[in-house]
Amino acid sequence: MEMFVNRRRELRVLEGALNALGKGEKFNVAVIGPRRIGKTELLLKFKETHEEGAGCVIPYLNVQRTGSVESFKFAYLRELLYEAAKKRGFDAERSKLVDWDGLLVLGAKLGVDGEVTAIKRGSIGELFELQEEILKKLDLKAIFILDEFQDTVRFPNFLEIMRSTVEKQKAVAYIISGSAVRMMEKILSPKKPFFGQFRRLYLGGLPKEDSIELAKAMLSGVKVSNAALELIHRLTGGNPFYISAVCRRLTEEGFERVGSREVYVAFLTELLSESGDIYSHLDYVFNESLSRAYKGAVHREILLILAREEGLTLSEISERLGKPSGEVSNYMKFLLRTDLITKENNRYYFTDKLMRFWLGKTYLGITELELRREKLLRELIGELEEKYLKARTELGKAVEFMVREELGKRFGVKFEPYRRGDVEFDGVAFGERTYVLEIKWRNRPVGAKDVEKFARRAKSEFGEPVMVMFSRSGFTEKAREVAERLGVVLVGDKML
Ligand SMILES: Nc1ncnc2c1ncn2[C@@H]1O[C@H](COP(=O)(O)OP(=O)(O)OP(=O)(O)O)[C@@H](O)[C@H]1O
Numbered sequence: 001m002e003m004f005v006n007r008r009r010e011l012r013v014l015e016g017a018l019n020a021l022g023k024g025e026k027f028n029v030a031v032i033g034p035r036r037i038g039k040t041e042l043l044l045k046f047k048e049t050h051e052e053g054a055g056c057v058i059p060y061l062n063v064q065r066t067g068s069v070e071s072f073k074f075a076y077l078r079e080l081l082y083e084a085a086k087k088r089g090f091d092a093e094r095s096k097l098v099d100w101d102g103l104l105v106l107g108a109k110l111g112v113d114g115e116v117t118a119i120k121r122g123s124i125g126e127l128f129e130l131q132e133e134i135l136k137k138l139d140l141k142a143i144f145i146l147d148e149f150q151d152t153v154r155f156p157n158f159l160e161i162m163r164s165t166v167e168k169q170k171a172v173a174y175i176i177s178g179s180a181v182r183m184m185e186k187i188l189s190p191k192k193p194f195f196g197q198f199r200r201l202y203l204g205g206l207p208k209e210d211s212i213e214l215a216k217a218m219l220s221g222v223k224v225s226n227a228a229l230e231l232i233h234r235l236t237g238g239n240p241f242y243i244s245a246v247c248r249r250l251t252e253e254g255f256e257r258v259g260s261r262e263v264y265v266a267f268l269t270e271l272l273s274e275s276g277d278i279y280s281h282l283d284y285v286f287n288e289s290l291s292r293a294y295k296g297a298v299h300r301e302i303l304l305i306l307a308r309e310e311g312l313t314l315s316e317i318s319e320r321l322g323k324p325s326g327e328v329s330n331y332m333k334f335l336l337r338t339d340l341i342t343k344e345n346n347r348y349y350f351t352d353k354l355m356r357f358w359l360g361k362t363y364l365g366i367t368e369l370e371l372r373r374e375k376l377l378r379e380l381i382g383e384l385e386e387k388y389l390k391a392r393t394e395l396g397k398a399v400e401f402m403v404r405e406e407l408g409k410r411f412g413v414k415f416e417p418y419r420r421g422d423v424e425f426d427g428v429a430f431g432e433r434t435y436v437l438e439i440k441w442r443n444r445p446v447g448a449k450d451v452e453k454f455a456r457r458a459k460s461e462f463g464e465p466v467m468v469m470f471s472r473s474g475f476t477e478k479a480r481e482v483a484e485r486l487g488v489v490l491v492g493d494k495m496l
């Protein structure tokens with residue numbers, strides 16, 4: 001599929017990093033988002049659009065494709081020199097850059113063979129330090145893209161070493177990217193070396209217009225109702241990989257007209273039958289997440305319990321499993337290190353609700369044929385709408401985590417998610433006064449009604465709390481007036 005839709009806002013952030021580097025005010029960016037959401041595509045689009053520009057090279061390296069630290073060092077330098085050579089008008093051939101000899105020849109052509117030799121003999125520290133020398137000699141700057149950055153945790157002390165050079169360098173800025181949301185958060189968190197050095201860019205699903213544009217392009221020649229197009233967006237959450245899977249399935253079925261029903265069937269088939277792409281994807285993520293689990297079978301069992309019944313406490317899980325809670329507590333610790341589950345108020349939930357739905361259903365062994373039975377189909381659709389579509393996304397959680405953390409610092413409190421029966425708040429902090437936080441992460445400004453509703457809910461639960469509302473896309477004039485009147489503190493997004 002050769003088609004790229006939108007991501008204008010995200011591209012602007014990356015372009016901001018490029019311009020800032022040129023002006024000597026560099027900043028780095030961390031692109032964080034779930035698997036298959038379009039991170040790599042975005043990074044490559046950015047590279048393709050800007051690599052012709054003067055004075056700056058944009059090397060790209062997927063860390064997952066490198067083995068040891070040594071091979072990382074080699075591949076990193078190879079990409080840097082390759083891009084620099086292109087910029088200088090040499091035709092460097094990749095096939096000649098398979099070993100250090102090849103790099104040395106190219107280094108000599110560029111007049112940086114001394115640095116290349118030193119890097120070859122040295123460690124990662126030399127690599128990061130000498131790249132600055134190389135770039136200075138060549139009068140170039142670099143935006144270095146490191147995809148699947150979380151894989152660098154395999155390299156001993158890598159983050160500390162990189163950090164000690166990143167801070168002081170003028171010629172290089174980084175765009176790092178990763179799908180292990182929790183691990184990326186950890187790498188960037190206050191106790192780790194990179195805290196404060198990266199702007200976080202959370203990548204979520206495509207906005208509705210873009211999902212629809214993509215779906216239309218993929219379904220060209222088929223008559224598709226508007227309701228069907230909107231449903232594709234809603235079911236897939238704008239995940240471009242899911243959109244492609246559903247559209248391909250619809251095309252293969254050879255429908256002349258596509259309405260909501262066809263979309264439901266195609267989506268459920270992609271999700272629940274072994275021939276589906278969404279199925280294979282979730283299966284891969286599930287198994288990969290569990291692959292490091294020593295007692296895989298028990299971990300799986302726990303996840304199945306949570307797929308059936310979410311929001312259980314440790315003792316409830318222990319009871320269902322018939323094992324002591326001390327032992328189960330260790331399993332839960334492991335599971336929390338994967339991105340599969342989250343803990344809120346001592347209860348455990350699936351991070352990705354679609355994963356939960358998938359797991360629960362695939363263990364029932366539903367076949368493609370059965371999906372055509374009206375009764376089962378209607379049941380599945382009902383459950384999908386009820387349990388999965390209403391829930392928040394994995395990305396939503398990561399965003400909330402960040403906003404809670406940042407605003408907590410600002411107000412000097414610690415916000416935690418709050419849930420009591422049906423009442424939920426994005427963040428609450430108890431102390432001398434109670435603070436309540438509402439997070440709106442949408443593409444349009446928050447309006448007066450939203451503010452009123454939040455104030456009403458917060459007051460009925462907590463009396464006279466300090467009310468804080470955060471919005472990614474700002475607030476309407478009316479919303480500001482209402483907030484002033486009701487005493488709600490509004491916070492706009494300065495982080496991006
Ligand atoms: N903006 C877009 N427009 C059209 N298609 C897109 C867009 N972004 C991504 N895609 C398609 O979605 C699929 C997943 O994208 P991509 O590989 O970039 O995801 P990713 O986030 O890097 O995934 P992973 O975490 O597995 O590396 C690809 O087939 C890609 O072509």
Ligand SMILES: [Mg+2]
Binds near residue numbers: 039040
């Ligand atoms: Mg990728």
